[in-house]
Amino acid sequence: MQELSIVVSEMVDAIDRTTTLFYQQKVDEGYESLYLTLGIITQGMNCLFRYKELNDKFVLDEAQLNQILSQAMAAIEEKDTILLSDILQYELKEFLQNIVID
Amino acid sequence: MSIYEKNLECIEKHRDYMYNLLKDFNMSEASNRLEEVKSVDTKDKEKALIIKHNSTQYRLNSLYRPLDEADRWASQFDFQNIDNLITIFGLGNGTFVRTIMDKMGPNGILVIYEPCADIFQHVMENYDISDILTNNRISITVEKINDFEFHNTLRGVINIKNISNQIMCVHPQYDKIFPESCVFFWKELKDSYYSARLNINTEIFFGKRFIDNILKNIKYLADTCMLSELKELLPKDVPAMIVAAGPSVGRQIEELKRAKGRAVIFAVDRILEFLLDEGVEPDFVVSLDPKKPVKYFPNRPECNVPLICFQESNYEIMDIHYGKKIICNCSTFLRELYQKLGKVPPKTSSSASVATLTFSVCVELGFKDIILVGQDLAYDGERSHAGNKEEHYGTTKDLMLEGVDGKMIRSRYDWKEFVVWYQDMLTLLPDINVIDAKEKGAKIKGTTVMPLREALSSYCKQSFDFSRRQLEERKTFNREDLIKVREYLSSSLVALGKIVRRAKQSIKSCDLLIENCNSNSLSDVEIQDLIKKLGRNNKYIEKQPIYLLMDKFVIASSAQYLMEINRLTDDYMKNNLNTYEKAKSIFQAVIDAAEYIKPTLEEAIEQVMPTND
Numbered sequence: 001m002q003e004l005s006i007v008v009s010e011m012v013d014a015i016d017r018t019t020t021l022f023y024q025q026k027v028d029e030g031y032e033s034l035y036l037t038l039g040i041i042t043q044g045m046n047c048l049f050r051y052k053e054l055n056d057k058f059v060l061d062e063a064q065l066n067q068i069l070s071q072a073m074a075a076i077e078e079k080d081t082i083l084l085s086d087i088l089q090y091e092l093k094e095f096l097q098n099i100v101i102d
Numbered sequence: 103m104s105i106y107e108k109n110l111e112c113i114e115k116h117r118d119y120m121y122n123l124l125k126d127f128n129m130s131e132a133s134n135r136l137e138e139v140k141s142v143d144t145k146d147k148e149k150a151l152i153i154k155h156n157s158t159q160y161r162l163n164s165l166y167r168p169l170d171e172a173d174r175w176a177s178q179f180d181f182q183n184i185d186n187l188i189t190i191f192g193l194g195n196g197t198f199v200r201t202i203m204d205k206m207g208p209n210g211i212l213v214i215y216e217p218c219a220d221i222f223q224h225v226m227e228n229y230d231i232s233d234i235l236t237n238n239r240i241s242i243t244v245e246k247i248n249d250f251e252f253h254n255t256l257r258g259v260i261n262i263k264n265i266s267n268q269i270m271c272v273h274p275q276y277d278k279i280f281p282e283s284c285v286f287f288w289k290e291l292k293d294s295y296y297s298a299r300l301n302i303n304t305e306i307f308f309g310k311r312f313i314d315n316i317l318k319n320i321k322y323l324a325d326t327c328m329l330s331e332l333k334e335l336l337p338k339d340v341p342a343m344i345v346a347a348g349p350s351v352g353r354q355i356e357e358l359k360r361a362k363g364r365a366v367i368f369a370v371d372r373i374l375e376f377l378l379d380e381g382v383e384p385d386f387v388v389s390l391d392p393k394k395p396v397k398y399f400p401n402r403p404e405c406n407v408p409l410i411c412f413q414e415s416n417y418e419i420m421d422i423h424y425g426k427k428i429i430c431n432c433s434t435f436l437r438e439l440y441q442k443l444g445k446v447p448p449k450t451s452s453s454a455s456v457a458t459l460t461f462s463v464c465v466e467l468g469f470k471d472i473i474l475v476g477q478d479l480a481y482d483g484e485r486s487h488a489g490n491k492e493e494h495y496g497t498t499k500d501l502m503l504e505g506v507d508g509k510m511i512r513s514r515y516d517w518k519e520f521v522v523w524y525q526d527m528l529t530l531l532p533d534i535n536v537i538d539a540k541e542k543g544a545k546i547k548g549t550t551v552m553p554l555r556e557a558l559s560s561y562c563k564q565s566f567d568f569s570r571r572q573l574e575e576r577k578t579f580n581r582e583d584l585i586k587v588r589e590y591l592s593s594s595l596v597a598l599g600k601i602v603r604r605a606k607q608s609i610k611s612c613d614l615l616i617e618n619c620n621s622n623s624l625s626d627v628e629i630q631d632l633i634k635k636l637g638r639n640n641k642y643i644e645k646q647p648i649y650l651l652m653d654k655f656v657i658a659s660s661a662q663y664l665m666e667i668n669r670l671t672d673d674y675m676k677n678n679l680n681t682y683e684k685a686k687s688i689f690q691a692v693i694d695a696a697e698y699i700k701p702t703l704e705e706a707i708e709q710v711m712p713t714n715d
Contacts, residue, residue, distance in 0.1 A: 086171075
C-alpha cells in the first residue's frame with residue numbers, strides 16, 4: 001500500500017509540473033514535461049494494474065479511468081493544452097488521490 | 103438596470119475620455135471583428151468566453167475552473183515589489199485581470215489593452231465589470247475606441263521607482279488570435295520604456311544643474327513677466343511661426359524676411375545667431391536646455407529679443423541675454439510662492455526639445471495656426487543643423503523615418519521622439535492647424551506640408567505691430583512681492599538646517615537597524631520605534647518646499663537606489679537589510695543636496711531685490 005502511495009504521489013507531482021507549465025502558457029516546456037509525465041503515468045498505471053491483480057479487495061474503476069485517459073488523449077490531439085491540463089488536474093489527479101484515500 | 107447600463111454608468115462616472123468616444127462609436131469601425139462571441143457555463147458555475155475569429159474557434163478560459171487557471175497563470179509573475187506596473191494585452195472576460203488586481207498591491211497600476219471591440223461589447227453586456235471600471239489604478243484601452251489612452255497612459259505612469267518593476271503579460275491565446283495588434287502592443291511598450299528612460303536620464307544628467315539654474319535665475323525675477331501677461335499683448339488672428347534649427351532654414355531666409363510683421367516669429371535658441379546674421383530678427387527666442395552650450399547663443403548687447411524660458415533654463419544664457427525674460431514654466435520649488443502671492447504659477451510642459459516647447463508655448467498663447475520652419479527632424483546629407491553644421495551621436499542612434507515625400511529618410515532616435523510628440527499633440531489638439539513648411543525631412547502626421555512661400559500667402563495676410571515697450575513694463579512681482587520672495591527663500595535656508603539634522607538622525611536609525619539584521623540586538627518594540635522615526639523624518643523632509651529643489655539632486659545621485667528601493671525578494675530579512683541600506687544612501691544624498699544648495703541659496707537671497715533697492 002505504501003508503494004502505491006508513492007506511485008500515486010509521483011504521478012500527481014508530474015501532473016502538477018506539466019499542468020502548471022501549460023496554465024502559464026509555457027507550451028513548449030509543457031510538451032516536454034508532458035512527454036515525461038506520460039511516461040510516469042504509464043508506469044504508474046502498470047503498477048496499479050499489477051496491484052489489482054494481487055489484491056482482490058482493491059477496487060479500480062477501469063471504465064472511469066479509460067474515459068479520463070480518452071478525454072486527455074482527445075485534448076492532446078486537439079492541441080487544447082488548457083483542457084488537457086484541466087482533465088489531468090481535476091479528473092485524473094482526483095481519481096488517483098481517491099484511490100489512496102479509499 | 104441591465105448589466106450593460108451599470109457598466110456604462112461606471113465608465114461615464116470614472117472614465118470620461120473613454121465614455122465620450124464610446125457613446126459615438128460605431129462597431130463597423132472596429133478592428134479584429136469576430137464571427138461569433140459567446141459565454142458558456144463552466145463546471146464550477148463560472149463563465150468561459152468562446153470566440154470565433156477567421157473561422158477558428160478559441161476558448162479563452164478553462165471549462166473547469168477558470169479562477170484557478172488564472173491564479174496558476176499569474177503565479178509565474180513576481181508581484182512582490184511595491185509600485186508594480188503591469189501591462190496586459192487582453193481584457194477577456196475580466197477573470198485574468200481580476201487575478202492581477204488581487205495580487206498587484208494597493209500601489210500597483212494596471213494598464214489593459216483590449217484589441218477587440220466585439221469582445222469588449224460582449225463583456226459589457228454579459229459581465230458585471232464595475233469593479234474593474236471603477237478602479238482608478240486601472241487604465242483600459244479598447245482598440246479603435248480610445249487608442250490614444252494606451253499610448254498616453256504608458257508615458258504618464260512609468261517613473262524612476264517602477265521602471266525596473268514592470269510586468270508585461272498577454273492574456274492566454276490573445277497573441278495567437280490578434281497577432282498584429284499584439285505587435286503594436288509590444289512596440290508601444292518598447293517606445294514608452296525608451297521615452298521614460300530618456301526622461302529619467304535627463305533628470306539624472308541635469309540634476310545639479312537644475313538647482314544652479316533655478317537659484318541663479320532668481321535675480322531676474324524682479325524684471326520678468328509670465329506667459330499669461332504676454333498673451334494680453336499679442337495680436338490675435340495672425341499665425342505663429344516657429345523657426346527651429348534644421349538645415350532647411352538656410353534655404354528659407356528670404357521668405358522669413360517677408361514673414362516679419364505678418365506672423366509672430368518664435369526662434370529656438372540655437373538658430374537665433376544664424377537668423378540675426380542673415381538679417382532676420384525674430385519676435386521671441388525660446389530657451390529650455392539647462393545646460394545649453396553658451397556658444398550656441400549670441401552675446402549681443404544690442405539685441406533685445408525677448409526670451410521665453412523656464413526658471414531652470416541655463417543661467418549662463420540668461421546672463422548674456424539682454425532683453426525681457428518671460429517665464430513660461432516655474433519650478434515646483436517656487437510654485438507655492440507664486441500661489442501665496444496670489445499669482446497663477448506659469449506652467450508649460452517641458453516636452454522633449456526647445457522646438458516642441460515652443461509649440462506648447464504657441465498653443466498656450468492662443469495661436470490657432472502654427473507654421474513650423476526648420477523642423478526637419480532628419481539629416482540633409484550629413485548636415486543636422488542650419489549653417490552647414492553637423493552633429494552626430496554615432497550611427498547606432500540613427501534610424502530611418504518616413505519623409506514628407508513618402509520615401510524613407512535618415513534621422514535620429516531623439517528626432518523620432520519629437521515626431522511622435524507632435525503627432526500626439528495634434529491628436530489632443532484637433533483645433534490647431536499646423537503647417538510644416540519644408541520640402542524635405544521627416545513627415546509629421548496631422549500637419550499640412552507646404553512650401554513656406556505658399557504658407558505665407560495662405561496664412562500671413564495681415565500685418566501687425568507688437569510693442570516691446572509695453573512688454574518691458576510688465577513685471578510679475580512688485581517690491582512688496584519681492585520682499586516676500588526673499589522671506590520665502592530665507593525660511594527655506596532655515597529648513598535646510600532642520601532637514602540635515604533629521605537626515606542625520608535617520609542615518610543613525612538605519613545603522614541600528616542594519617546592525618540588528620546581523621545581530622538581532624533590538625527588541626520588536628525598538629525596531630518599530632526606529633521605523634516610525636524614519637517614517638516621521640521622511641514625511642517631514644518631503645513636506646518642506648525646499649525639498650522640491652533637493653529632489654533633483656537626490657534623484658541624480660541615487661538613481662540606482664531609487665530604481666531598486668521598491669524591489670523585494672522572498673527573503674524577509676534580506677528585504678529589510680536592502681531597504682535600510684538603500685534608505686541610508688538616500689538620506690546621505692539628502693545631506694549632500696542640502697550642503698550643495700546652501701551657498702547658492704544664500705547668494706540668491708542677496709540678489710532677489712534689484713540693486714537700486
